Amino acid sequence: MSPSGTDTTEAETTDRALLFDMDGVLVEGRGADDAVHDYARDDALAEYGIDPPDRHRAALGSYEYTETFVAACRAVGVDPVEFYAARERHSARRIVERLRAGERGLYPDVDALSGVANGRRLGVVSNNYHRAVEFVVDHHGLDTFSFVRGRDPGVDGFRRRKPDPHYLVEALDALGADAGYYVGDRETDVIAAERAGLNGVFVRRDHNADTTLDVDPAHEVDSLAELDRL
Numbered sequence: 001m002s003p004s005g006t007d008t009t010e011a012e013t014t015d016r017a018l019l020f021d022m023d024g025v026l027v028e029g030r031g032a033d034d035a036v037h038d039y040a041r042d043d044a045l046a047e048y049g050i051d052p053p054d055r056h057r058a059a060l061g062s063y064e065y066t067e068t069f070v071a072a073c074r075a076v077g078v079d080p081v082e083f084y085a086a087r088e089r090h091s092a093r094r095i096v097e098r099l100r101a102g103e104r105g106l107y108p109d110v111d112a113l114s115g116v117a118n119g120r121r122l123g124v125v126s127n128n129y130h131r132a133v134e135f136v137v138d139h140h141g142l143d144t145f146s147f148v149r150g151r152d153p154g155v156d157g158f159r160r161r162k163p164d165p166h167y168l169v170e171a172l173d174a175l176g177a178d179a180g181y182y183v184g185d186r187e188t189d190v191i192a193a194e195r196a197g198l199n200g201v202f203v204r205r206d207h208n209a210d211t212t213l214d215v216d217p218a219h220e221v222d223s224l225a226e227l228d229r230l
Helices: 010-014 035-048 054-060 067-076 080-100 108-116 130-139 155-159 166-175 187-195 224-229
Strands: 016-020 121-129 145-151 179-184 199-203 219-221
Touching (some): 016 145, 035 054, 035 080, 054 067, 080 121, 080 130, 080 155, 108 224, 121 130, 130 145, 145 166, 166 187, 179 187, 179 224, 187 199, 219 224
Parallel strands (some): 016 121, 016 179, 121 145, 179 199
16 A cells, blocks of 8 residues: 555556576576686687787686786786776677576576566676677567666676676666566675665575575575565
């Protein structure tokens, strides 16, 4: 019931967004294999025509943009920001190739989403690369989602990863929503939701069944089919 005692109107319902993380929530598994970034590093090195000594090679494949990565780039004579962006573009391409090959599929309970929308606008916001998120939604025909956002490759995208709420706020603006829910499988998802003014929903999967959180989500579910009770 609304504060006036009347039923909640459609407008009051649809100003709330229902947003989802992708890896570990929609797509099976916690995320892409770390080896993806090593292969992408080799792709980027070939693109640059560089064969670095072994003492720098491992650091150049780091997913994190760290001082160690920056130092390794400078040691082999490449701009760290540019090389990081190049390596991430190759990472995104390789992740899409693996998804296309069927290495990771959707969780069965994703089918329940069409029944839990209740007039709300649905979206996907992920720390995975935007190219990979778009591929998953298109490849699996997930037309329930009206907003899809993965992070940009490169240093800026890396720094805007959750728990930074940047992309969640972008989603709310794009959907014309001022509140709602964000469903994730990590503590950083819950923190990002809170920072964006959303209710964090923690979904339990095999990979996080025994995880103890240091923050309290607004809700916890064992299946996406349970979202209709929120």
